[in-house]
Structure formats: C-alpha cells, structure tokens
Amino acid sequence: MLDKRDFSREELDAAYKKLEDDLMNDRITPDEHITRYNTLMKLENQPFGPPQLHEHI
Numbered sequence: 001m002l003d004k005r006d007f008s009r010e011e012l013d014a015a016y017k018k019l020e021d022d023l024m025n026d027r028i029t030p031d032e033h034i035t036r037y038n039t040l041m042k043l044e045n046q047p048f049g050p051p052q053l054h055e056h057i
Contacts, residue, residue, distance in 0.1 A: 007043055015040055 007015075019040070023033040 012040065012044060 016037075019028075019033060019036050022028045023030065028036070
C-alpha cells in the first residue's frame with residue numbers, strides 16, 4: 001500500500017498507468033481498480049489542478 005507523502009506528478013502518472021495496465025490485463029478486478037484509484041486520488045495534493053479564477057454571477 002502507498003504511504004501518505006507528497007508524490008511528484010510523474011510518480012502519480014506512473015501509478016495511474018500501472019493501475020490501468022493491471023485492470024486491462026486482468027491482474028486486478030474492477031472493484032479493486034476503483035479502490036486503488038480512490039487511494040491514489042487521496043494522495044494527490046490538488047487532484048483537479050490549482051484553483052482557477054472564475055466569475056460569480
């Protein structure tokens with residue numbers, strides 16, 4: 001299991017790619033994929049990028 005620390009973008013991208021490959025090659029189940037994906041999301045500092053400027057209407 002992954003520990004809670006700051007991961008670089010490259011490390012996270014590689015982990016997502018490996019996760020995708022594991023699913024596509026039937027090494028993990030779809031349910032396990034979801035669990036691992038959610039774990040990776042929690043490790044990201046800002047999973048959807050930095051806040052963007054926006055206008056309140």
